[in-house]
Structures are given as structure tokens and as C-alpha cells.
Amino acid sequence: MTNRQQAGGYRAVLTGASGGIGAAIAARLAPHCALLILVGRQRPLLEELARQLRGCDVQIVCGDLCDPHTLGAIAATARASGGVDLLINNAGVNSFHAFETQDPATIRAQVETNLLAPMLLTRELLPLLGTAPNAQVINIGSVLGSIGFPGFAAYGAAKAGLAGFSQALRREYADTTVTVRHFAPRSTRTPINSSAANAMNRELRNAEDTPEEVADAFMAFLAGKAATQTLGAAQRFFVLLNKLLPAIPDKAIGKQLVQIRKHLPR
Template sequence: MRFKDRDILITGGSGALGRRVVQQIESEGGRVVIVARAPVAGRQTLVGDLSTSQGLEAVAAQAGARPWDMLINIAGIQHFGPLEQQTPEHLLASYMVNLVAPARLAQAVLPDMKARRRGQIANVGSIFGSINFAHFATYSSAKAGMRALSQSLRRELTGTGVGVTYVAPRAVATPFNSAKVDEYARLTGMAVDDPDQIAQRIVAAVRADRRDVYIGFPESLFVRLNALAPGLIDGALKSNDLKARALFAG
């Protein structure tokens, strides 16, 4: 779907990757509104904290009150480390932002899209949602849920005129990564992509109304292998998993 003169709602639009996506879409004539916890100067903002039920409902109410041509879910939060070291509050917030919010906002915008028989929902997930990395348990499982949400919703919307795109980048060089994630990437040789290039790939996938896009090689190959023979991927990742474990020893 072209962006010119389209009304587009983007979560995570004030983040390092989201800002780049917003800029590219606006350069093609799209009218963008972002979701953020506080008003963003110079930008139309739906205000609400997606990590809480109250904040999410505030955003959903605002989103459902007006028509949208596209919803692009980019917002995400991450925990890197043993599951038992993640606080209960952060664990719940991880699922709220990474999975519950995309589903709830889709609920909010779909009635009007279906009534007009035109629209698109794009969910930006992660390769980690298909290759479920150790020490990223909540992030990987939430993104796996986002992938499943995208696929099931696409099937549900067949024939309605509303499309669903799922884009799964690998690691991206932004402040989203903690110092330990950066150290893990250095120790294991994990590829970390340029955010400008990834933003371009996301925008291209949405513009073309692609179904599923996995970014990066060999990770995109591992996605297929993990689906067919996860034991092979267990072995391939074992050395890196042990290196990650060492970061949290003691």
C-alpha cells in the first residue's frame, strides 16, 4: 500500500528504529501519528503507557475513535539474562508491550478497516521469535506470539481487504541493546545491523504488503531449520549459549 495521503499509527515511533521508519514514511507523503508515554514535541501523539492495562486501554480508545489506513507495531522491550533475574514487573511489561499491545490495538483499528475494506497491520517482530535464544526467554516467546498473531490474523482477514505483514529483523544497532547484549554480540560474533538499512527494509515490506519477511543471513535460513529440526539449532547455538551464561556467572 502506498503511504501518500494515508493515515498511519505507529507504536515505538519515538525510538531509534521507529523514528527512522516514521521519517521514511513521511518522506513518501504518509500522515503519521505515534504512540508514546508522553507527548512528543512537534508530533501528533496518542499518549499512553503500553506496558500497563490502563495505559494500553487509553491508547486503544483513542485509536478506535478515528479511521486508520495502517497500524505499524514497532514498540518493544527486552530482557537479556536468566529468566529468574527478570523482575516480575518487567516480565509482565515485556508481554504487554511486545504481544498484548499489538493484539489490542489491532482490535481497536480493525472494525473501521473492515468496514472500508481497506487497511494494513504490520507487526515488527524479531528473528528471536523464530529462533528462541537462551537468555532472551520472555522477549523470544513474546515475539513468537507476535509471529503467530500475525499469521492467524492474516488468515482471519482473508477476503476483507485488510492485509497483515510480519517483519523479523535480527539484532539492530540501537540503544535498545544493553551493554551486556553488546558484549554478547562481541563474544559470539552475532551480527548487528545498521538501523537505517533495517528501517528501509521494514518500510519496503509494508509498502509492498509482504506477508512474512525475515532479515539477515544465515539467520533467515536458521528460521526454517529451527521449524523443521530444532535439535540441529540446539547444537549450533550451544557454544554461544554457554558464552552468554558466563556473562551472568557469579
């Protein structure tokens, strides 16, 4: 049992459970849970995942997180199951595309799914989380929320917003039993990345993790006390450099623009 875990295990909500990183987290988290509520839009995938999980009560909420009814259904399931003490806002969407010609609906979907939905779900569950002796909200961000990158303007903006939300809410709840944390993977081999994004990553030799590696790092983060974590030593250095001396990443990324544009849908 970790320092934050309740006796009997976590009582967790995991969004994006049917995705690459979500399913890998679910597999590792389930043995440490008393209750695990899996959220996604594809019931067959969630049911298949639930069949594979052992050691805890598994519940499914199927719905779109951009629909307020889904947020209400998650809260109702959490209440009916006896409460929750861990919310993992992991669901996300990403579209690698030239910003000027990106469909407004796609821009909106990225902001709504990656930023607004986690904010509103957190708001919905805070009263319940506040009744647990110790509770945490963990928002899954991205390195691209700290380092703006061509082709990811909308996604990066939403993930930067999620990092800001996590920090402000953590400070707002500093004198309560609820902790708000932020975990930012780097590029990971999952369906969220289009073939164009994968081709660009290969050409730029960007480091890529497997979902299992990310889930292992997540479990270590969950057991620890850090408020935030970015995966990858090189990425952590680049994030710091980007904060202190942004002109250096401006120049470095500028030198990659010809290669990036080769792959960027427009």
C-alpha cells in the same frame, strides 16, 4: 505510490515512534503519508520527531500502550483525523536476563508490551481499518521470536506469540480488505539492547543492523506483498533450520552457552 498505498498517501499509526527503529521508519514513511500518528510515552521526544517530519499531517498520542486509555486515545485520534489504513505495531521492550531470576514484573512487561498491547490495539482499530479500501497491520517481531535464545525466554515467547497472532489474523481476514503482516528484524543498534546484550553480541560476532538499514528494509517490505519477512540471509536460513531440524540449532547454541553466560545478568 505503491500497490497498497491509497491516493494521497498512507494514513498511519506508528507505535514506538520515539525509539531507534520507530524514528527511522517515521522519517522514511512521512513523505508517503497523508496522516501519521506517532505513539510513545515520552512527549518531548515525539514532539521533536514531529518537528522534523515533513509532508503530512502529524499527530501525537502520548501514553503507555499497556493502559487501555492509550488504546482508546489512539482510536479517537484516528477517527477524528478521518480514519487510518496502516497500523505499525512497533513498540517493544526487551530484557536480557537469566529467566529463573528475572523479576516477574519485567516478564509481565515484556509479554504485555510485545504481545498483548499490539493484539488489543489491532482489535481496537480493526473496525476503522476495515472501512479503508485497502488496509494493513504490520507487526514488528524479532528473529528471537523464531529462534529461541538463552537470556531472551520471555522476550522470545512474546515475539513468537506475535508471529502466531499475525498469521492467524491474516488468515481470519483473508477475504477482507485488511492484510496482516509480520516483519522481523535481527539485532539492531538501538537503546532496547542492554550493555550486557551488546557485549554478548560482540563476542558471538552476531550481525547487527543500524535502525536506518532496518527502516529501508521495512519500506521495501511495506511496498511489497510478502506476508512475512525476516532480516538477514543467515538468519532466514537459521529460522528454517530451526523449524525443520531444531536439534541442530540446539547443539550450535549449546556450544555458545559458556560465552553467553559470561554476559547474562542473573
